[in-house]
Amino acid sequence: MRLINISEYDHNSMVLGKPIYDSNKRILLAAGRTIDPKIITRLEAIGIEFLFVEDEISKGISIEDMLDMPTWTDAIEAVKTFYHQAVTYHSPKLEGIQKVAGTLLQEVKYRPTLILIPAGTMTKDLQPYAHAVNVTILALLIAKEMGYNDIKQKDLAIGSLVHDIGKILDDDPNKHPEKGFDFLRNISQFSIVSAHIAYQHHERLDGGGFPRKLKDQAFLEMAQICGLANWYDNMISKENFAPHDAMEAIMAASDRAYSHRIVAAFSQSVASYPPGTKVIVDNKEPAIVTKIHKHLQRPIIKLLSNDKIIDLLENPTYMIKPFDTVV
Numbered sequence: 001m002r003l004i005n006i007s008e009y010d011h012n013s014m015v016l017g018k019p020i021y022d023s024n025k026r027i028l029l030a031a032g033r034t035i036d037p038k039i040i041t042r043l044e045a046i047g048i049e050f051l052f053v054e055d056e057i058s059k060g061i062s063i064e065d066m067l068d069m070p071t072w073t074d075a076i077e078a079v080k081t082f083y084h085q086a087v088t089y090h091s092p093k094l095e096g097i098q099k100v101a102g103t104l105l106q107e108v109k110y111r112p113t114l115i116l117i118p119a120g121t122m123t124k125d126l127q128p129y130a131h132a133v134n135v136t137i138l139a140l141l142i143a144k145e146m147g148y149n150d151i152k153q154k155d156l157a158i159g160s161l162v163h164d165i166g167k168i169l170d171d172d173p174n175k176h177p178e179k180g181f182d183f184l185r186n187i188s189q190f191s192i193v194s195a196h197i198a199y200q201h202h203e204r205l206d207g208g209g210f211p212r213k214l215k216d217q218a219f220l221e222m223a224q225i226c227g228l229a230n231w232y233d234n235m236i237s238k239e240n241f242a243p244h245d246a247m248e249a250i251m252a253a254s255d256r257a258y259s260h261r262i263v264a265a266f267s268q269s270v271a272s273y274p275p276g277t278k279v280i281v282d283n284k285e286p287a288i289v290t291k292i293h294k295h296l297q298r299p300i301i302k303l304l305s306n307d308k309i310i311d312l313l314e315n316p317t318y319m320i321k322p323f324d325t326v327v
């Protein structure tokens, strides 16, 4: 299985690898089927940008370190419910997002990494909530690497799940951190740390962020983690960056946007080349990533010309680049 942009779909050689859901968690298209070009046009119209497919080159690649679909759709649903309650009720119920925070914490805890399911695999109206779930997964991966305990991870997860809640409370996007904070801190039992994560997630260490242009220690570590996760997921989901390029952008901003310690933890816990990514080896040979292991940046690859398997960890001289940069 591999992830492709919907524009790359070829109904002669690919079948759907994972189901596609509508906004109400109903299966629109089941895994295993081919998609008629007319249906592709309809999927594009409801905002689907990426598809998981099975085809010849991705044969035998299973993306194990990914949330299963029910867990993923339940998490999205819980965030959506909380956001909607924020508009309709004065004080929304916390149980739903607390449960999701606990589930994601466990998922991250017992796996070497977690590969994201891009928000663009969902319909447009669900993408903001899918983004919130992905930001939370990324934040938890970083926190695990930094040795956070469960209590801190829970605060971080809840703050990350609701980091953009201000967007539905005010039309001005510049105000969403503050609007979110004002709303969250007035909910009884809501952690003030989690509320501050929402308030600070667009700040930068060098004072170049918003809304308060916080600097240095005033920018909470947990908010930095959420901010980095948010930036990364936006690059992947909204700006179409390949994971490798988004990782480079973040490394380049080390100590200016976020502390070096956080950037280093991020680079050790998120794979630049997830399974199913097409790459070029040593500037000439096309290959596909089949598996990642402990060293996330040195995956196992398969050469497309002869199906030879190479573990990059055991072959340190081999260099890989994203496929698109060379062709």
Ligand SMILES: [Fe+2]
Pocket (backbone or CB within 6 Å): 163, 164, 176, 201, 202, 230
């Ligand atoms: Fe935001």
Ligand SMILES: [Fe+2]
Pocket (backbone or CB within 6 Å): 131, 135, 163, 164, 230
């Ligand atoms: Fe965000």
